[in-house]
Amino acid sequence: xxxxxxxxxxxxxxxxxxxxxxxxxxxxxxxxxxxxxxxxxxxxxxxxxxxxxxxxxxxxxxxxxxxxxxxxxxxxxxxxxxxxxxxxxxxxxxxxxxxxxxxxxxxxxxxxxxxxxxxxxxxxxxxxxxxxxxxxxxxxxxxxxxxxxxxxxxxxxxxxxxxxxxxxxxxxxxxxxxxxxxxxxxxxxxxxxxxxxxxxxxxxxxxxxxxxxxxxxxxxxxxxxxxxxxxxxxxxxxxxxxxxxxxxxxxxxxxxxxxxxxxxxxxxxxxxxxxxxxxxxxxxxxxxxxxxxxxxxxxxxxxxxxxxxxxxxxxxxxxxxxxxxxxxxxxxxxxxxxxxxxxxxxxxxxxxxxxxxxxxxxxxxxxxxxxxxxxxxxxxxxxxxxxxxxxxxxxxxxxxxxxxxxxxxxxxxxxxxxxxxxxxxxxxxxxxxxxxxxxxxxxxxxxxxxxxxxxxxxxxxxxxxxxx
Amino acid sequence: xxxxxxxxxxxxxxxxxxxxxxxxxxxxxxxxxxxxxxxxxxxxxxxxxxxxxxxxxxxxxxxxxxxxxxxxxxxxxxxxxxxxxxxxxxxxxxxxxxxxxxxxxxxxxxxxxxxxxxxxxxxxxxxxxxxxxxxxxxxxxxxxxxxxxxxxxxxxxxxxxxxxxxxxxxxxxxxxxxxxxxxxxxxxxxxxxxxxxxxxxxxxxxxxxxxxxxxxxxxxxxxxxxxxxxxxxxxxxxxxxx
Numbered sequence: 001x002x003x004x005x006x007x008x009x010x011x012x013x014x015x016x017x018x019x020x021x022x023x024x025x026x027x028x029x030x031x032x033x034x035x036x037x038x039x040x041x042x043x044x045x046x047x048x049x050x051x052x053x054x055x056x057x058x059x060x061x062x063x064x065x066x067x068x069x070x071x072x073x074x075x076x077x078x079x080x081x082x083x084x085x086x087x088x089x090x091x092x093x094x095x096x097x098x099x100x101x102x103x104x105x106x107x108x109x110x111x112x113x114x115x116x117x118x119x120x121x122x123x124x125x126x127x128x129x130x131x132x133x134x135x136x137x138x139x140x141x142x143x144x145x146x147x148x149x150x151x152x153x154x155x156x157x158x159x160x161x162x163x164x165x166x167x168x169x170x171x172x173x174x175x176x177x178x179x180x181x182x183x184x185x186x187x188x189x190x191x192x193x194x195x196x197x198x199x200x201x202x203x204x205x206x207x208x209x210x211x212x213x214x215x216x217x218x219x220x221x222x223x224x225x226x227x228x229x230x231x232x233x234x235x236x237x238x239x240x241x242x243x244x245x246x247x248x249x250x251x252x253x254x255x256x257x258x259x260x261x262x263x264x265x266x267x268x269x270x271x272x273x274x275x276x277x278x279x280x281x282x283x284x285x286x287x288x289x290x291x292x293x294x295x296x297x298x299x300x301x302x303x304x305x306x307x308x309x310x311x312x313x314x315x316x317x318x319x320x321x322x323x324x325x326x327x328x329x330x331x332x333x334x335x336x337x338x339x340x341x342x343x344x345x346x347x348x349x350x351x352x353x354x355x356x357x358x359x360x361x362x363x364x365x366x367x368x369x370x371x372x373x374x375x376x377x378x379x380x381x382x383x384x385x386x387x388x389x390x391x392x393x394x395x396x397x398x399x400x401x402x403x404x405x406x407x408x409x410x411x412x413x414x415x416x417x418x419x420x421x422x423x424x425x426x427x428x429x430x431x432x433x434x435x436x437x438x439x440x441x442x443x444x445x446x447x448x449x450x451x452x453x454x455x456x457x458x459x460x461x462x463x464x465x466x467x468x
Numbered sequence: 469x470x471x472x473x474x475x476x477x478x479x480x481x482x483x484x485x486x487x488x489x490x491x492x493x494x495x496x497x498x499x500x501x502x503x504x505x506x507x508x509x510x511x512x513x514x515x516x517x518x519x520x521x522x523x524x525x526x527x528x529x530x531x532x533x534x535x536x537x538x539x540x541x542x543x544x545x546x547x548x549x550x551x552x553x554x555x556x557x558x559x560x561x562x563x564x565x566x567x568x569x570x571x572x573x574x575x576x577x578x579x580x581x582x583x584x585x586x587x588x589x590x591x592x593x594x595x596x597x598x599x600x601x602x603x604x605x606x607x608x609x610x611x612x613x614x615x616x617x618x619x620x621x622x623x624x625x626x627x628x629x630x631x632x633x634x635x636x637x638x639x640x641x642x643x644x645x646x647x648x649x650x651x652x653x654x655x656x657x658x659x660x661x662x663x664x665x666x667x668x669x670x671x672x673x674x675x676x677x678x679x680x681x682x683x684x685x686x687x688x689x690x691x692x693x694x695x696x697x698x699x700x701x702x703x704x705x706x707x708x709x710x
Binding site for chain 2 (some may be wrong): 009012013018107260266323324327328359360363364365366367370380383386387389390391395397399403404406407409410411413416420423424427436438443444445446448450451452453455456458459460461463464
């Protein structure tokens with residue numbers, strides 16, 4: 001996907017002014033935040049499960065080459081083909097080659113954020129293959145001019161029912177429906193023939209299991225089953241190399257956390273564990289099964305300051321609970337992954353200089369760290385990115401100057417005392433009779449929206465000395 | 469009990485009266501309080517803006533000035549969080565500083581935590597403050613230091629204070645240090661929700677324990693025409709200085 005993160009401020013500004021979007025984003029807190037809060041109470045030992053999941057994820061990541069090797073052996077043994085792609089573009093190329101090899105005209109897709117990294121639909125279309133999104137949310141986005149998802153698990157969270165009713169009526173050329181089950185039925189009717197006539201199914205993979213060479217796929221609509229079992233002769237799994245789990249036991253542990261953290265469900269409506277293509281004597285499954293495992297910047301994180309990010313299980317809890325995401329929505333972030341996890345992943349995958357606002361646009365309130373099922377220290381990672389920006393002189397000169405000046409004074413108590421003495425007097429005068437400052441030079445970001453209650457005119461230290 | 473009071477830069481400049489309320493609360497409970505004269509800033513602005521070098525210099529300065537006290541008390545969750553949870557990271561490459569910090573860290577307390585946990589105050593002298601309040605949890609105090617029950621327990625000891633919880637009291641107010649300046653529009657959208665929740669609680673005053681949230685919430689309330697809802701530091705309410 002083309003990166004737009006440098007336009008963060010403008011995009012966020014538009015979203016703040018969009019009354020309809022502001023209303024739609026309220027679903028996050030009413031649905032996901034409350035849902036998660038009650039779902040996690042079902043586990044006897046939520047904290048213990050989290051710690052166990054961290055151990056498992058880190059065990060896999062610290063020996064990623066070994067586990068990928070095991071996975072490849074097991075998957076191959078069961079008849080699948082495992083391919084590696086260094087970049088997202090390479091991955092798209094591989095999928096296109098597979099489509100060509102099997103003379104694919106139409107590919108049905110279930111939801112995959114990695115395929116967004118790859119801009120896979122564009123690549124397929126360019127190669128004459130028609131990609132059809134079958135996750136309801138992704139389908140809505142596709143028929144709306146290939147709009148980008150705004151959330152990693154709820155891609156159309158930014159839309160309301162009315163918007164989708166209008167879209168369906170326009171694109172499907174049928175009478176406008178407003179009842180959700182009826183709208184869903186209409187989408188099913190449209191998609192059914194597509195499922196039946198497709199040559200290839202493309203899915204993501206929530207996890208891949210080294211022990212068995214399987215892929216685990218979590219969905220709520222069952223469309224994934226239609227993409228992999230029903231008609232297509234080829235199934236291609238595209239996922240990141242970091243999604244490997246050593247054993248099925250590990251998968252069971254992580255699955256206790258994923259749906260609960262994501263949607264507040266104890267378990268998703270559908271959960272598939274797929275191992276190899278259709279074997280002799282089996283009734284269903286594809287004739288050919290491929291894994292395209294994407295690096296796309298992931299190995300660059302191993303062993304470094306951002307390694308913890310690789311254990312992310314893509315539940316979306318960090319964005320659901322983020323006060324900034326809740327106000328500006330996912331499109332403001334300008335690439336595939338929004339919210340706190342995206343603010344760390346985007347600079348890591350596409351270059352720190354291409355996403356300067358992302359790690360800065362956080363209050364560092366810490367809620368993302370609190371709710372992350374695998375306790376990724378997201379605020380610390382964003383702070384580390386800020387350190388890199390500062391060290392590489394990527395921050396505006398005025399900000400640098402301000403910080404350095406503050407630090408210079410704060411390290412020299414006598415000078416600091418004098419400066420603060422003058423400062424509070426100036427602010428008192430600026431406050432006037434209202435005792436409130438409404439315009440502040442250099443920090444209009446504050447005073448455009450807030451008053452600054454004026455100080456009384458003497459510092460604590462002055463008053464303390466006087467009192468003594 | 470000899471206590472070093474770190475008043476914090478924002479109290480020093482913007483709200484000196486909060487420093488005196490903290491002083492009064494500690495002294496009236498039998499503490500000998502020293503306010504080291506050379507103290508300035510804990511280094512948080514630099515640390516959160518990526519200027520690690522400056523933050524570390526200020527962390528070392530703090531350590532030097534406060535390590536000899538029996539306890540260090542700070543009337544701010546975020547400065548307390550900075551010292552208690554982030555200084556060790558800044559000293560990561562220096563075993564000597566890290567060791568000194570590990571000795572100091574358990575003796576550093578946010579004000580209400582100190583009053584409730586260390587002094588175990590169970591009866592506060594009647595405060596002259598009377599009224600209906602709601603409590604805003606500051607992010608760092610809550611999530612880095614676990615300050616949540618302490619201020620409420622202390623407020624509960626004041627017979628003339630009625631506490632009503634607002635919706636989402638633990639949600640961020642949108643301050644975030646320099647975030648409030650760099651992304652003023654996003655920050656004000658977040659604080660607007662906080663202001664709505666404060667209003668909906670029906671309280672006459674919002675009480676909190678961090679100057680950043682205080683200036684942000686008060687500044688937004690006043691800008692949007694609310695001149696009535698008071699924004700008070702928990703120390704002021706407990707000491708009856710408001």
